[in-house]
Amino acid sequence: MVTANSTIGMIGSGVMGKSMARNLQQAGYSINVYTRTKRKAEELLDAGAGWKESVADLAAVSDIIITMVGYPTDVERVYFGSDGLIENAKSGAYIIDMTTSKPALAQEIYRKAKERGIYAIDAPVSGGDIGARNGELAIMAGGDQKIFDDIYPVFDVLGENIMLQGEAGAGQHTKLANQIAIATNMIGVCEAIVYAKKAGLNPSRVLDSISTGAAGSFSLSKLAPRMLEGDYAPGFYVKHFIKDMTIALESAQEMGFSTPGLALSLELYKQLAEKGEEDSGTQALIKLFEA
Structure with a gap:
């Protein structure tokens, strides 16, 4: 006890x-x-x-x-x-x-x-x-x-x-579902920030508007501001996110269904790691879109 x-x-x-x-x-x-x-x-x-x-x-x-x-x-x-x-x-x-x-x-x-x-x-x-x-x-x-x-x-x-x-194992399956949801969301956050910049908007003000609406998420409210500040310190490592997504992709394949959004996010994060960012935080994905 x-x-x-x-x-x-x-x-x-x-x-x-x-x-x-x-x-x-x-x-x-x-x-x-x-x-x-x-x-x-x-x-x-x-x-x-x-x-x-x-x-x-x-x-x-x-x-x-x-x-x-x-x-x-x-x-x-x-x-x-x-x-x-x-x-x-x-x-x-x-x-x-x-x-x-x-x-x-x-x-x-x-x-x-x-x-x-x-x-x-x-x-x-x-x-x-x-x-x-x-x-x-x-x-x-x-x-x-x-x-x-x-x-x-x-x-x-x-x-x-x-x-x-x-x-036993249900906690891990739930966490993998969590990571699948985050994977494509991170792509959307990066694209939204770059879009706002290209349109000549103040991205911080854009975040103030969209983070409390239907687009709201942890990634948008907590990680997007770090992207704007150039803060890539790891709250969660790129290398560990790659590990999680790989396990999730393999698990989905074992259950017989495809996860194209997850596969795309995994590929992008692998590209990011190859550029020397494996020990950065997951918010460093913005670097691929700003390049």
């Missing part, structure tokens, strides 16, 4: 993971941290988090373990094997993968964890660096209702729109 005295282990302290861990610290939870590059966790350690030298070490002393890593291969490395979470987490521990990953991998983690008396749930998020920093993430969960209810207090610290979508 999750209580205020539960110890939370955090694996991954990147753009979003660091803010999520900080919010949990500020909510009063005791935090352990492991990441491949220790310096990325220094801010959390300075605030009182405990450092663990390995996944296994962190698992041994944590009641709840949250993973927020980069790619499905990273998820596999963290969860499986003799030094992974499933082999080393305490019986009765909760393991929560908040990475955007493959639905089939989430299902495999759930099955193997259950065999060892560990409670697993997939819970990818949306909201970028702003949502993570403000504790306003959308959290899309897949797993058992009881597990979801048990760990809800933790989710409540991290997000606002928190929903159980179905069985």
Whole structure:
């Protein structure tokens, strides 16, 4: 059972993971941290988090373990094997993968964890660096209702729109649907800004008009202003968006339907990455349209 005295282990302290861990610290939870590059966790350690030298070490002393890593291969490395979470987490521990990953991998983690008396749930998020920093993430969960209810207090610290979508893997499927919706929207935002400039309009004033109407979206209201300011710092990396879209495209193909808008967005982002922008934020897509 999750209580205020539960110890939370955090694996991954990147753009979003660091803010999520900080919010949990500020909510009063005791935090352990492991990441491949220790310096990325220094801010959390300075605030009182405990450092663990390995996944296994962190698992041994944590009641709840949250993973927020980069790619499905990273998820596999963290969860499986003799030094992974499933082999080393305490019986009765909760393991929560908040990475955007493959639905089939989430299902495999759930099955193997259950065999060892560990409670697993997939819970990818949306909201970028702003949502993570403000504790306003959308959290899309897949797993058992009881597990979801048990760990809800933790989710409540991290997000606002928190929903159980179905069985294991459902959270990942929901996040992929989210990324599909964002993919073509980002193209539209870039085209709208360039169109406004070509027409001789003040693009900031245009955004003020259209961001509250039918065209409104997170990308239009939060990322478009960054485009105008030339701010391409990553709230969400181009390389990770490419990963997400690739998984979504493969998943759609497995289900037997085409996603031409997603395919186009993926191709454009690959072009952007080839120009050296893989570590930029997704708003850097505007560079292709302004070139």
